[in-house]
Amino acid sequence: MIALEFPEINSILRWKDLFPTFNKIALIAVLAAVISIAIFMLALRQDHREAPKGIRNLAEVIVEFIEDGVVMQTMGKEGLPWTPFLMTMFLFIYLCNVPGIIPFFQMPATARMAVPLFLALMVWVIYNVVGIKHQGVLGYFKSTLFPPGVPKALYILVTPIEFISAIIVRPFSLAVRLFANMMAGHILLVTFALLSEALFQAKDKILIPVGILPFFMLIFLTSFEVLVAFLQAYIFAMLTAVYIGGAAHPEH
Amino acid sequence: MPTVIVTQSSGHIVQVRLVAGDTTETTVAEALAATSGEASPTAETAVKAAPNPIAPETKEIAWAAGSFIVLLVVLRYFLFPKLKKGMDERYASVRSDSEGADRVRAEANADVAEYEKALAAVRAEAAGRVDAARQTVDNERNTQLAQVNGRIAAARADADQKNAAAREAAQSDVASAVATVASRVAEIALGKAPEASVVSAAVASAMEGSRS
Numbered sequence: 001m002i003a004l005e006f007p008e009i010n011s012i013l014r015w016k017d018l019f020p021t022f023n024k025i026a027l028i029a030v031l032a033a034v035i036s037i038a039i040f041m042l043a044l045r046q047d048h049r050e051a052p053k054g055i056r057n058l059a060e061v062i063v064e065f066i067e068d069g070v071v072m073q074t075m076g077k078e079g080l081p082w083t084p085f086l087m088t089m090f091l092f093i094y095l096c097n098v099p100g101i102i103p104f105f106q107m108p109a110t111a112r113m114a115v116p117l118f119l120a121l122m123v124w125v126i127y128n129v130v131g132i133k134h135q136g137v138l139g140y141f142k143s144t145l146f147p148p149g150v151p152k153a154l155y156i157l158v159t160p161i162e163f164i165s166a167i168i169v170r171p172f173s174l175a176v177r178l179f180a181n182m183m184a185g186h187i188l189l190v191t192f193a194l195l196s197e198a199l200f201q202a203k204d205k206i207l208i209p210v211g212i213l214p215f216f217m218l219i220f221l222t223s224f225e226v227l228v229a230f231l232q233a234y235i236f237a238m239l240t241a242v243y244i245g246g247a248a249h250p251e252h
Numbered sequence: 253m254p255t256v257i258v259t260q261s262s263g264h265i266v267q268v269r270l271v272a273g274d275t276t277e278t279t280v281a282e283a284l285a286a287t288s289g290e291a292s293p294t295a296e297t298a299v300k301a302a303p304n305p306i307a308p309e310t311k312e313i314a315w316a317a318g319s320f321i322v323l324l325v326v327l328r329y330f331l332f333p334k335l336k337k338g339m340d341e342r343y344a345s346v347r348s349d350s351e352g353a354d355r356v357r358a359e360a361n362a363d364v365a366e367y368e369k370a371l372a373a374v375r376a377e378a379a380g381r382v383d384a385a386r387q388t389v390d391n392e393r394n395t396q397l398a399q400v401n402g403r404i405a406a407a408r409a410d411a412d413q414k415n416a417a418a419r420e421a422a423q424s425d426v427a428s429a430v431a432t433v434a435s436r437v438a439e440i441a442l443g444k445a446p447e448a449s450v451v452s453a454a455v456a457s458a459m460e461g462s463r464s
Contacts, residue, residue: 092320109312114312
C-alpha cells in the first residue's frame, strides 16, 4: 500500500492575497477584462475598410458569433442591442475559465463561487427589470407565474412551480452550473496530476509505468477543459439571452 | 491535511480513498479511524475551523464585479460601437461594390446581347447577299448554257446536213463508177454494150441491197 497526500480542498480553491484583498481570482478577473479590452483596442487600430485579419478578424468573429450564434438564435433582431452585454458576458466568463489550463495560473476564476454568483445575480436583476419594463409589474408576474394555455385548476400546482423555477432556481442554477463544472474540472486535473506525480516518483519501480494511465487521463482532461471553458461561457451567454428575451417577449 | 489512501494488492491499485484530516499531524490510522466514525477531537476541530471551500468571498465578488462592469462599460460605450460601425461601413462598401459589379455585369451582358443581335443581322444580310449572288450566277450560267447548247445543236444539224449531202454525192459517184465498170464488163462478156438504164437500175438495186 502506498499513500499520497492530497492537498486540503481549500488550498486548491482559495488563494493567498498577492496584496491586500487581491488574490489570484481577482488577478484573473482583472486580466480577463484587460485582455478583452486589449483585443478590441488592437482590432480598432486596423483599417476597417480592408478585409479583417489577425486580431481584428478575431474581434469581428467574436461579435458575429454572439450576434448570429446567441442573439439571433434566442432573441431575434430585436435583441441585437443586447449584443455588447452578451459579448462582454461571454468574453469575461471564457477568459475566467481558460486560466484553468494555463500553466502557472492553473485555476479558473469561475471555480470560485464569487464570479458565477455575481454574474447570475446580475442576470437575474436584468431579466426581471427587462420583464417589468416591457410588460409592467402585473403583466410580467402574470406571464411568468400564470403561463397561458394551462387549465385554471392546474395553476394551483403550476404557479408555485413557476415561481420557484423562474424567480429562485434560475439564478441559482445559472451560477451553480458554471461553478460546479469548472470546479469539478479543476479538482479532476489536480487529482490526476497528483496521482501521476506520485506514481512516477514511487519507490516501487513497478508502479512507475502505471503512472502513464493517469498522465494520459490528465492530458485528455486538459483537452476536455478547453472545450468545457468555451462551452460553459457559451451556455451562460445563451441562457442569459433566453431569459432576457423571454422576459421582454414572453409570447416568443 | 486530507490524505489519499491507496490500497494495493499484487501491485494493482484496488482502492483510493480521500480522508479528512487535521492541519497538523494525522496518521493514516487516525484518518482511517476518522472515516469509520471515530474521528479524533483534533480532526473535528480542524474541519470546523476550515472555511467553506465553495463559499464566495466578498473581495472576489468585488474584484469580479468591478472588472466586469469596467469591461462592460468600455465595450458597450467605446469599443463595440466603433468596431461595429467599421464592420457596417465595410459591409456597406462591399455590398455597394457588389451591386456595382452586378450593374457592370448586366451592362456587359446587354452589350454582348446587342452585339450578338447585330452580328446575327449582319450574318442574315450576308447570307441574303450570297443567296442573291448565287441566284444571279445560276441564272447567268443557265443562260450561257442554253446559248452554248443552241449553238452546238445548230452546228450539229449543219454538220449532219453536210454529211448527208456528201454521202449522197459519194453514193452517186460510186453508182456511176460501178455502172460504167458493169457496162464494160457486160460488153466484154456479151460482146455488146447493155442499156445504160438497165445497168443503172441494177447497180442502184445492188447498192440498195447492200445498204440494207
